[in-house]
Amino acid sequence: xxxxxxxxxxxxxxxxxxxxxxxxxxxxxxxxxxxxxxxxxxxxxxxxxxxxxxxxxxxxxxxxxxxxxxxxxxxxxxxxxxxxxxxxxxxxxxxxxxxxxxxxxxxxxxxxxxxxxxxxxxxxxxxxxxxxxxxxxxxxxxxxxxxxxxxxxxxxxxxxxxxxxxxxxxxxxxxxxxxxxxxxxxxxxxxxxxxxxxxxxxxxxxxxxxxxxxxxxxxxxxxxxxxxxxxxxxxxxxxxxxxxxxxxxxxxxxxxxxxxxxxxxxxxxxxxxxxxxxxxxxxxxxxxxxxxxxxxxxxxxxxxxxxxxxxxxxxxxxxxxxxxxxxxxxxxxxxxxxxxxxxxxxxxxxxxxxxxxxxxxxxxxxxxxxxxxxxxxxxxxxxxxxxxxxxxxxxxxxxxxxxxxxxxxxxxx
Amino acid sequence: xxxxxxxxxxxxxxxxxxxxxxxxxxxxxxxxxxxxxxxxxxxxxxxxxxxxxxxxxxxxxxxxxxxxxxxxxxxxxxxxxxxxxxxxxxxxxxxxxxxxxxxxxxxxxxxxxxxxxxxxxxxxxxxxxxxxxxxxxxxxxxxxxxxxxxxxxxxxxxxxxxxxxxxxxxxxxxxxxxxxxxxxxxxxxxxxxxxxxxxxxxxxxxxxxxxxxxxxxxxxxxxxxxxxxxxxxxxxxxxxxxxxxxxxxxxxxxxxxxxxxxxxxxxxxxxxxxxxxxxxxxxxxxxxxxxxxxxxxxxxxxxxxxxxxxxxxxxxxxxxxxxxxxxxxxxxxxxxxxxxxxxxxxxxxxxxxxxxxxxxxxxxxxxxxxxxxxxxxxxxxxxxxxxxxxxxxxxxxxxxxxxxxxxxxxxxx
Numbered sequence: 001x002x003x004x005x006x007x008x009x010x011x012x013x014x015x016x017x018x019x020x021x022x023x024x025x026x027x028x029x030x031x032x033x034x035x036x037x038x039x040x041x042x043x044x045x046x047x048x049x050x051x052x053x054x055x056x057x058x059x060x061x062x063x064x065x066x067x068x069x070x071x072x073x074x075x076x077x078x079x080x081x082x083x084x085x086x087x088x089x090x091x092x093x094x095x096x097x098x099x100x101x102x103x104x105x106x107x108x109x110x111x112x113x114x115x116x117x118x119x120x121x122x123x124x125x126x127x128x129x130x131x132x133x134x135x136x137x138x139x140x141x142x143x144x145x146x147x148x149x150x151x152x153x154x155x156x157x158x159x160x161x162x163x164x165x166x167x168x169x170x171x172x173x174x175x176x177x178x179x180x181x182x183x184x185x186x187x188x189x190x191x192x193x194x195x196x197x198x199x200x201x202x203x204x205x206x207x208x209x210x211x212x213x214x215x216x217x218x219x220x221x222x223x224x225x226x227x228x229x230x231x232x233x234x235x236x237x238x239x240x241x242x243x244x245x246x247x248x249x250x251x252x253x254x255x256x257x258x259x260x261x262x263x264x265x266x267x268x269x270x271x272x273x274x275x276x277x278x279x280x281x282x283x284x285x286x287x288x289x290x291x292x293x294x295x296x297x298x299x300x301x302x303x304x305x306x307x308x309x310x311x312x313x314x315x316x317x318x319x320x321x322x323x324x325x326x327x328x329x330x331x332x333x334x335x336x337x338x339x340x341x342x343x344x345x346x347x348x349x350x351x352x353x354x355x356x357x358x359x360x361x362x363x364x365x366x367x368x369x370x371x372x373x374x375x376x377x378x379x380x381x382x383x384x385x386x387x388x389x390x391x392x393x394x395x396x397x398x399x400x401x402x403x404x405x406x407x408x409x410x411x412x413x
Numbered sequence: 414x415x416x417x418x419x420x421x422x423x424x425x426x427x428x429x430x431x432x433x434x435x436x437x438x439x440x441x442x443x444x445x446x447x448x449x450x451x452x453x454x455x456x457x458x459x460x461x462x463x464x465x466x467x468x469x470x471x472x473x474x475x476x477x478x479x480x481x482x483x484x485x486x487x488x489x490x491x492x493x494x495x496x497x498x499x500x501x502x503x504x505x506x507x508x509x510x511x512x513x514x515x516x517x518x519x520x521x522x523x524x525x526x527x528x529x530x531x532x533x534x535x536x537x538x539x540x541x542x543x544x545x546x547x548x549x550x551x552x553x554x555x556x557x558x559x560x561x562x563x564x565x566x567x568x569x570x571x572x573x574x575x576x577x578x579x580x581x582x583x584x585x586x587x588x589x590x591x592x593x594x595x596x597x598x599x600x601x602x603x604x605x606x607x608x609x610x611x612x613x614x615x616x617x618x619x620x621x622x623x624x625x626x627x628x629x630x631x632x633x634x635x636x637x638x639x640x641x642x643x644x645x646x647x648x649x650x651x652x653x654x655x656x657x658x659x660x661x662x663x664x665x666x667x668x669x670x671x672x673x674x675x676x677x678x679x680x681x682x683x684x685x686x687x688x689x690x691x692x693x694x695x696x697x698x699x700x701x702x703x704x705x706x707x708x709x710x711x712x713x714x715x716x717x718x719x720x721x722x723x724x725x726x727x728x729x730x731x732x733x734x735x736x737x738x739x740x741x742x743x744x745x746x747x748x749x750x751x752x753x754x755x756x757x758x759x760x761x762x763x764x765x766x767x768x769x770x771x772x773x774x775x776x777x778x779x780x781x782x783x784x785x786x787x788x789x790x791x792x793x794x795x796x797x798x799x800x801x802x803x804x805x806x807x808x809x810x811x812x813x814x815x816x817x818x819x820x821x822x823x824x825x826x
Contacts, residue, residue, distance in 0.1 A: 050749025050757045050773075082745045084758070084774030117742020118775055237728040239743075240750035315650040315728070315813070316821055323822030329530025330652075332495045336463025337653040344463045345497070360463075361497030362531055400728070402818050408729055409736025 010211035012251025016137035017150035022077030031150035042220035046244035052081035067216035070108035090123035161275035180256035230273035236284035238313035286403030298391030308395035310338035318400035326371035423624035425664025429550035430563035435490030444563035455633035459657035465494035480629035483521035503536035574688035593669035624667035643686035649697035699816030711804030721808035723751030731813035739784035
């Protein structure tokens with residue numbers, strides 16, 4: 001009864017984590033995900049032009065294998081970024097050791113790192129713990145949970161999400177009328193330096209697993225679509241990391257085939273991604289408020305996102321939220337400098353259902369006491385209607401607090 | 414001896430300020446600058462698409478007069494922005510009253526406002542104090558200083574700058590060999606919501622005065638060039654205000670003509686603008702460090718500015734500075750997501766003369782103790798060389814502190 005793994009964990013994968021001595025805290029800091037056979041893979045990496053060493057290796061390995069992965073090797077506590085040639089060498093040493101341990105090619109290993117930038121990764125610490133770790137991997141939910149724990153850094157909670165889809169696709173081996181179950185599981189970390197711009201856009205690390213049978217190129221299409229409405233719609237501090245990575249692996253162990261355009265699978269993947277993205281925002285460094293922005297009436301969806309990002313990145317808007325201050329003038333300023341097409345005299349703003357601004361000026365019903373009370377809630381929503389077109393988006397962000405300053409003004413020292 | 418006004422204050426202008434009751438603090442909050450005769454004018458306004466009412470009126474008035482101004486009417490305590498029709502009406506009422514008081518056309522009045530957004534300006538308070546204020550205007554340096562005091566909001570100090578130029582231009586009436594003196598004076602306010610993007614780009618208000626004889630179109634060319642290397646090269650919080658304004662008036666009272674391409678005049682104007690811009694950054698809300706960025710080796714100057722802005726707007730970089738943390742990895746991340754053309758392996762970073770990063774990795778000479786000590790200074794410089802081309806820029810910004818959060822999390826409430 002207590003072990004849900006037979007219901008939620010995608011088949012065809014094993015998991016494990018251990019202490020390699022990379023986190024100053026002494027907690028677990030190295031995790032692996034091992035596919036029983038080479039899994040179809042789709043990945044997205046940060047748009048930052050400074051990319052951590054493992055991301056460069058990952059791209060090279062995916063090309064070499066035609067997008068297949070056997071082992072995902074993830075360390076926390078060191079980003080292995082801006083570490084020059086020693087950084088590249090450390091990532092390769094990790095891959096070589098993992099390949100040797102699990103009997104695959106080095107190109108079938110997908111390394112990931114998160115933590116401090118600019119300090120060479122001590123790969124020998126990872127190489128030393130691999131043999132013992134390999135003995136302890138397993139396919140139960142508690143093994144999966146070990147990964148979630150090991151990969152976090154400034155995160156305060158582990159972040160996982162699960163979905164199941166029943167398919168009756170005709171390609172399935174066997175009678176078409178018998179539904180088959182596909183599982184999707186996601187695990188991620190991220191709290192600060194969060195403004196993923198993934199290409200198709202990610203110090204956010206996200207691992208999505210499914211036991212569906214899906215070709216890599218089809219997998220990629222699903223991943224891009226899901227990212228666009230989830231990880232690319234969140235910002236904590238507007239800093240796009242050098243290490244962001246989203247990896248989707250399909251083991252095929254369910255035997256259920258998924259071709260292009262499967263709405264149920266797409267919806268389930270979006271649900272898992274959106275859940276993880278919101279968990280990242282909800283664990284944003286030092287936050288006291290999570291804010292859901294609804295932008296309507298933009299010329300296009302991308303213009304709506306432009307408005308949302310300007311708001312989500314404004315220190316003045318974010319500090320007002322921290323102070324539960326219904327200072328909507330700062331929202332107006334951010335909308336104005338977003339670059340989106342607007343008519344200042346047609347902008348409407350509401351906090352939840354409370355009218356705040358109408359036609360660019362204070363709404364007649366504006367009630368400062370009610371507005372103040374509304375944004376004292378730990379989670380609230382702000383709706384903005386530009387009345388310019390059909391463009392719309394949802395976007396999730398946080399306030400900017402004393403605690404954020406405390407966390408980030410004393411990180412490496 | 415103590416009155417320097419005969420040396421520094423441009424001739425042809427009078428100044429005054431009074432209490433209109435707009436600041437909650439009860440300090441002076443309404444100032445005027447009156448030209449003895451219509452002065453040549455050049456102005457630049459914020460690139461924010463939400464523009465305060467006075468900016469709309471200003472643009473209209475400058476068009477109507479062929480860029481001439483008699484009276485500048487500046488209030489602090491209320492931005493008169495996002496206040497709908499009542500905001501426009503309030504600005505017009507101020508102009509009408511000032512025109513009546515000083516015997517000019519309403520179109521010759523240039524209104525400015527700074528303060529809280531979204532609250533209609535009570536113009537009647539300004540109209541009520543104008544007659545008495547008109548009796549007390551004067552051309553001495555203490556009158557000029559009154560303007561500097563009245564226009565500040567969250568600023569902690571008044572900001573002024575002065576320059577003198579000797580010209581022997583042949584157009585001057587009289588013997589060409591006799592040098593004539595031109596004076597330039599500037600006064601400004603600005604502390605938060607500072608990331609002027611003036612068009613040609615400015616809650617920063619800047620008033621520049623000279624007694625040179627200069628045609629408006631020539632004046633405009635000098636102003637644009639000066640803004641580009643001063644006010645458009647600073648950021649406190651990355652929020653571009655709805656009210657930013659830079660106004661340059663030339664009274665002609667010196668009798669000295671300035672045509673296009675006068676290097677001495679351009680250099681003096683640049684000096685005044687750069688001094689004011691650095692004073693704004695130096696008074697940035699809550700700062701504990703002022704940072705001068707030197708970007709070298711960009712493909713172009715605009716690419717260099719792009720890199721500087723990404724760094725200046727990064728909460729992670731700014732909080733590291735607040736903590737005197739030499740975390741140069743955050744600089745690398747910001748450079749990487751700036752969008753500028755870079756090669757991560759060719760980036761060099763130094764703090765002052767201290768090598769920090771070379772070829773994208775930690776410099777061999779990196780000395781964390783020395784780096785930490787260097788950025789404990791209240792003002793320090795960071796140099797970044799991209800080795801991509803001839804593009805360069807200087808840029809001034811601040812750190813992000815607890816005090817910034819305190820100031821902005823409790824502003825209107």
